[in-house]
Amino acid sequence: MTEQRRAELAGRLEAVRERIAAACSAAGRNPGEVALLAVTKTVPAVDVATLIDLGVEAFGENRAQEAAAKAVEVAELRPAATPRWHFVGGLQRNKARTVAPWAARVESVDSVRLADALDAAVRRAADEGQRDAPLSVLLQYSVDGDPKRGGIPLDGPDGLLQLADHVAGCPALRLDGLMTVAPLGADPDAAFAAVEAAAARLRAAHPAATELSAGMSGDLEVAIRHGSTSVRVGTALVGERRIASG
Numbered sequence: 001m002t003e004q005r006r007a008e009l010a011g012r013l014e015a016v017r018e019r020i021a022a023a024c025s026a027a028g029r030n031p032g033e034v035a036l037l038a039v040t041k042t043v044p045a046v047d048v049a050t051l052i053d054l055g056v057e058a059f060g061e062n063r064a065q066e067a068a069a070k071a072v073e074v075a076e077l078r079p080a081a082t083p084r085w086h087f088v089g090g091l092q093r094n095k096a097r098t099v100a101p102w103a104a105r106v107e108s109v110d111s112v113r114l115a116d117a118l119d120a121a122v123r124r125a126a127d128e129g130q131r132d133a134p135l136s137v138l139l140q141y142s143v144d145g146d147p148k149r150g151g152i153p154l155d156g157p158d159g160l161l162q163l164a165d166h167v168a169g170c171p172a173l174r175l176d177g178l179m180t181v182a183p184l185g186a187d188p189d190a191a192f193a194a195v196e197a198a199a200a201r202l203r204a205a206h207p208a209a210t211e212l213s214a215g216m217s218g219d220l221e222v223a224i225r226h227g228s229t230s231v232r233v234g235t236a237l238v239g240e241r242r243i244a245s246g
């Protein structure tokens with residue numbers, strides 16, 4: 001870790017925090033209501049350690065294998081730190097056991113089968129002494145139904161509200177809210193307004209599901225205007241991807 005990289009990360013972090021604060025102020029919201037998730041996919045563990053030194057508490061990853069190895073490396077670099085790891089990518093059921101030992105939250109749950117696999121994997125990890133808390137879960141909502149972006153629609157038998165009822169009955173999972181990736185090319189204001197309405201319907205059925213993970217480097221202001229409680233910021237924080245994601 002060069003001093004130069006540390007200074008770069010510090011400067012970028014300050015700029016991101018200022019954007020969040022300005023967006024909250026414009027929306028009449030308290031900046032304490034919007035958490036920052038640093039998305040560190042493809043970023044080396046040493047950068048994560050530096051971000052921990054700079055006060056970042058939560059990190060998002062989208063590849064199970066890469067993230068599991070990185071969580072171990074970061075723990076070696078900063079043994080006293082307690083970073084929270086969120087999984088934010090598409091997750092195969094057979095990777096649930098790779099994620100269960102280190103993930104505080106999985107933000108991309110979009111099927112009953114995946115929920116059941118995570119529930120079983122978390123209980124197993126608990127039995128093996130690898131974790132003690134339930135897994136926080138966000139359900140991934142798709143505004144436009146495009147399967148390439150991940151997520152599911154709100155209504156219908158395979159919809160998010162049905163899945164929410166199922167997750168609420170999984171003993172090792174805690175249903176905390178909704179996550180979304182805005183559709184490419186759509187009007188972000190209309191897209192995040194739809195997300196806000198979806199989150200409200202989920203909350204009406206499950207009052208404890210208050211989290212809304214929405215907004216990335218390019219659109220965090222719009223997401224905050226529409227009720228985001230957690231922005232997932234990669235590029236604006238760490239720069240362009242540094243190593244191949246694998």
Ligand SMILES: *Cc1c(COP(=O)(O)O)cnc(C)c1O
Nearest residue numbers: 039062088216217232233234235
């Ligand atoms: C990479 C990624 C982000 C961060 O995107 P940036 O545009 O780099 O800020 C957020 N959410 C998910 C699901 C991602 O995969």
